[in-house]
Amino acid sequence: MLAPCLLTLASFLLEAGAQMSSSFSRSLRRDGRCIYSFSVAGPAEDACSEPGEALAAVRELRSEREGQQRELAELANRLRLLESWMVRSQGQLSGQQGESLNLLRRLQELEQENRQLRAGHCPQAGRESQQGAQSLTGSSSRQRTQPDGRASSWRFEDRGFQELKSEITEIPASSLIQRSDPGGQDTAPHSSGCGMLEWVGDPVTFQKADSILGKYGVWMKDPEPVPHHTRDTIWRINTVGTDVRLLYEYNDLDQFVKGHPSKVYVLPEPVESTGSVIYRGSLYYQKRKSRSLLRYEMKTETILVRKDLTNAGYQGVYPYSWGGYTDIDFAVDEMGLWVTYSTHQAQGAIVISKLDPKTLQMEQTWTTTIRRRSVANSFMICGILYTLNSYSNRHAIINFAYNTNTNTSKVMNIPFENRYRYNCMTDYNPAEKKILAWDNFNMVMYDIRLSKL
């Protein structure tokens, strides 16, 4: 009884191998209860993860399971609708109907599994991934099987901890059956008001970089432009290379899509990574190989302010999980300019500082309980920091929120698609209420919806 249920015990090596390792196991006790356990070994300087962090992770697992149950219920409804629609239009759609029946069968199995779990029994090892791979392959573009045909779901080797968590939340109903846009028409995002993020749409691709220099980068708009720029103006920096200094400007989306810049600025100091933003006519960025924050004014083409971000880790000390020296990340939202980073004192947890955009003076600082290395990216909306759990899993989730208005954090479970599976930049634009991202050469944008507060 124990043997089939003891799924796996694996180590995950994060970026560069030696930084941090974790293990996860699921096993069945003699009394028939499941035990989910994992451990995260930290680097020497912060030897144990804080109790708060472990608790948050447990809460997150629990909420993911609940989210999965909600998704299953949603899937059931959609399948029932699809079923009845297909019965009505029989004859033309026999192929799709077969697929629908497969999905129904799969759904019933998952429901059965959920019942077992609720009743305190482990589902049988292997079954889930095998059957999942069989019935899901071909029905969507998700990649559950390895090239050699093995199911990937429970193969944790060589995977980051973040990917593991994403695997747990797989099976979003929305990706099996095309979801109608819930952000449309009557429920359009509030154009002025603030709220909690509750939904992120599918990515829309605007541009694809045509050289290796564009694998990573950042594209930006100014939510509060100064003349002669407008809200349509777009800026772009390709960040591959050791001496990144070119800032491309495009008059509008059309020129951006065509790849016709109207101006190219040569920055006096090179740029580190993908954390920069444009705000009120200035580019804010981290100077390469330093913790210096620079404010470059485009009108005068000069650096107006430079300020050291005291104690901030840089050059791969506290980066996002994809690495890339992403230790320092600017953000802009309805409240203004922010920078997120970490310090030795914060033991690698995300620190948020509100900045005066004129002087780069710190106005206020918050220390969260979210380990910076464990998330793929983050962005601010209405004074709330949101984190993304994976940069490479197509079906990622926004897994955590920290509210600087109340100093409270919350586990989230909002699906987020990394369509090109290497998301190196994720920023919010408060003027358009959209998320801009750079995903593996591709510049993409997401609609969002905020709840009323």
Ligand SMILES: *[C@@H]1O[C@H](CO)[C@@H](O)[C@H](O)[C@H]1NC(C)=O
């Ligand atoms: C939240 O934390 C900040 C920074 O530590 C502090 O200045 C502020 O008073 C706190 N606010 C609340 C509502 O607790």
